[in-house]
Amino acid sequence: MVQATKTEARKAELPTIKNYVNGEWVESKSTRTLDVINPVTTEVLAQVPVSTREEVEEGIQCAVEAFEEWRETPPLTRARYMFTLKNLMEEHFEEVSRILVHEHGKTIDESRGEVRRAIESVEHAAGIPTLMMGYNAEMIAPGMDEECILQPLGVFCCLPPSNFPAMIPFWFLPYAVACGNTYIVKPSSEVPLSMNKMFELIHEADFPPGVINLVNGTREVADVLLESKDVKGVSFVGSTPVARYVYAKATSTGKRAQCQGGAKNFLLVMPDAPLDKIMPAIMNSVYGCAGQRCLAGANIVAVGDIYEPLKQKLIEAAKSIKVGNGLDESVQMGPLRSKQAKEKVLSYIETGLKEGAKLILDGRNIKVEGFENGYFIGPTIFDQVDPKMKIGSEEIFGPVMCIMRAKDLDESLDMIHQNPHGNAASIFTQSGKWAREFKHRVQAGDVGINLGIAAPVAFFPFSGWKDSFFGDLHGQGFDAINFFTERKVVISRWF
């Protein structure tokens, strides 16, 4: 009882995240809150409310009302808001990066790299006056001209995951808003702090009330957004089962939907690959962000006789990775995002052992001095993995590498194509012929040649395939402009 009272008292001292609706910070009336936990220290950083249905509906209504005026705002003026926001993000770059380390656990380098990508999207969207241009043709018939114009649709929303809480909403938000739509973000309830900070910057940038809104909560909040007839489209990033669910639910109410799912990415190492040069890229791909990236390399395919030297180099490089608190600049890998995430990865390692894969580097018992309760798992490597095993075919989302063998490029491509996912794939080779063949034939949306992480920059679409994406138009690039606009064709004749 005393313990319970103490816990209650401690919780009462913690900040509770607010919603941001109609240009104002609003405290949720909900009595339900969730803890936001630092995965390094396991300290509770804040409380996040599970907003009520009424609060979400109010957010939607405000966005609907703001749309009429915002769509009438000239694109150049909308672009100026983006410039202002960009400058504010630059000014608070370090602050947001540090919040990210606290809430997610990734390293400070990774956090800065994430914030940079968020800014990049805002910079790109600032080009909206030209990005949103339509096209026309004179004289489609005698005396008649035809033009195609791009117009915004209304309210869009975003349901981002927990692995890139500052960056992923910005794959969508700047484009949606720059195109003249209004927007609602529902951050992951595990990591709402960086987006909360971003909304402070959005507030400072002085967007008109209702243009960009924030509602916190869990799946129930997402469902209200998905069910609303006033929401015209949704952008989702997360696991494949949830992406499939969101896509089905969103499209059943006639919404546009772009839903990015999970991944199981293959990195092929061809016999001619320069091992010393490619090792750092493979390490970043597999162990960067503790493997919690949808572009993370998971399956390393040793092609031909490179298997033995490759395996030795991988073990050596993985062993040297320093694991710890991401705020320490010497640390190269942080913890898993949550206790549940850690348990899931541990369970996959158990499964791998049962399936007969050989555990040649075991990160399960890692001890990080000063942070013994943190959700750490060290770099882990399984050898002799069959692509049909669970650990070889399912997304582990943790620092676990699976080594496989293939006799040639054809067999490697077969392995990739048998997997239901198609988010990313890379080849490491010095042969232009192999690289070109790989690029042409591989069934994946984001392809790397001598790169571990094929992350498209803001002006290219993030192109997952197969079970890694549900929808037609991807996030970022021209796909984003097309997703957030409707086409109108006008044919005119004058007497």
Place this chain on the structure above:
Amino acid sequence: MELKTFSAVLRFTLQLEDHAAQFYQKVASSDKYPQAKQIFLAFSENSRKRKQTLEKTARESVDHSLLEPISGLFEEHYAGSPVLSESMSYADVLVAAKQLEEIAQKFYGDAAGKISFIATVSRLYTRYAQERSKTLATLQGLP
């Protein structure tokens, strides 16, 4: 200590530039060494500018997808940057300044190769290695 991450390399670089800026500033503002006041002031200003440019360029170029682990770059290999003391003669100051430039030049040259995955910053390091080499040449030419 091994500099194993991009931010660790950057932090060490900024410390080197800070140290150089302060060293040259102190020499320039001391009445003991009127011989090359302007030149030392300029060196101090160059270090401040390099620091500013490095901070901005690193912030604008860092990308989570490009980061790679770094190995083989140790702080202690670039230790021994001299500190100005009251007892130093002008000749001692010149020796110390040359030592400071040699260390910085070597560090920039070595580090450029280690951070090639962030190419914009790596190129800046190569440029700064050349700049420090020119500063060294200027110091060697001073009477």
